[in-house]
Amino acid sequence: KNEVEQSPQNLTAQEGEFITINCSYSVGISALHWLQQHPGGGIVSLFMLSSGKKKHGRLIATINIQEKHSSLHITASHPRDSAVYICAVYSNYQLIWGAGTKLIIKP
Amino acid sequence: NAGVTQTPKFQVLKTGQSMTLQCAQDMNHNSMYWYRQDPGMGLRLIYYSASEGTTDKGEVPNGYNVSRLNKREFSLRLESAAPSQTSVYFCASSEQQFYEQYFGPGTRLTVT
Numbered sequence: 131k132n133e134v135e136q137s138p139q140n141l142t143a144q145e146g147e148f149i150t151i152n153c154s155y156s157v158g159i160s161a162l163h164w165l166q167q168h169p170g171g172g173i174v175s176l177f178m179l180s181s182g183k184k185k186h187g188r189l190i191a192t193i194n195i196q197e198k199h200s201s202l203h204i205t206a207s208h209p210r211d212s213a214v215y216i217c218a219v220y221s222n223y224q225l226i227w228g229a230g231t232k233l234i235i236k237p
Numbered sequence: 238n239a240g241v242t243q244t245p246k247f248q249v250l251k252t253g254q255s256m257t258l259q260c261a262q263d264m265n266h267n268s269m270y271w272y273r274q275d276p277g278m279g280l281r282l283i284y285y286s287a288s289e290g291t292t293d294k295g296e297v298p299n300g301y302n303v304s305r306l307n308k309r310e311f312s313l314r315l316e317s318a319a320p321s322q323t324s325v326y327f328c329a330s331s332e333q334q335f336y337e338q339y340f341g342p343g344t345r346l347t348v349t
Contacts, residue, residue, distance in 0.1 A: 173327060174340070
């Protein structure tokens with residue numbers, strides 16, 4: 131069993147929909163990192179959080195340390211949000227990567 | 238600020254050739270990393286440098302060497318390229334180890 135699991139693996143939605151991507155982990159962590167990989171390959175850091183909630187524009191990330199779970203929400207989704215979203219956790223001095231969620235937003 | 242820059246963007250090598258991938262950051266970060274990403278796969282850590290003057294192996298170090306030339310620059314060398322090293326290589330940096338990482342644009346390497 132992978133230490134970091136993301137769901138769903140693939141998600142297709144219509145423009146304007148509210149999107150939720152989930153990340154569950156089975157190890158103790160010091161922080162969790164959400165990143166976005168564009169179709170062209172570039173990787174952008176979205177959030178790093180160890181508790182609570184962070185918001186940036188239409189993106190919201192939450193983490194529940196007790197439940198070992200984090201969610202990434204996108205409000206008013208747009209085709210330019212189409213990308214792979216990756217969750218990674220810092221545990222025991224290493225970064226453990228999830229497999230990513232491929233999101234497609236249709237106009 | 239340019240952030241993290243990588244050169245070259247694309248490279249084709251023949252089996253057995255050598256090359257060095259260059260990475261530089263202008264954010265005054267202490268820690269730097271090299272990853273590879275194979276098609277349809279996640280990122281795998283090759284080597285990292287927690288601070289200037291130190292380097293450590295990651296998950297997949299075989300066939301690679303690194304040099305932390307100074308605080309800004311971290312290079313990755315393939316001494317004798319193999320087709321299994323065909324991949325996209327990403328350099329990243331962070332203020333300290335285990336802090337938020339910032340990525341370069343990647344180098345697409347093909348070994349024939």
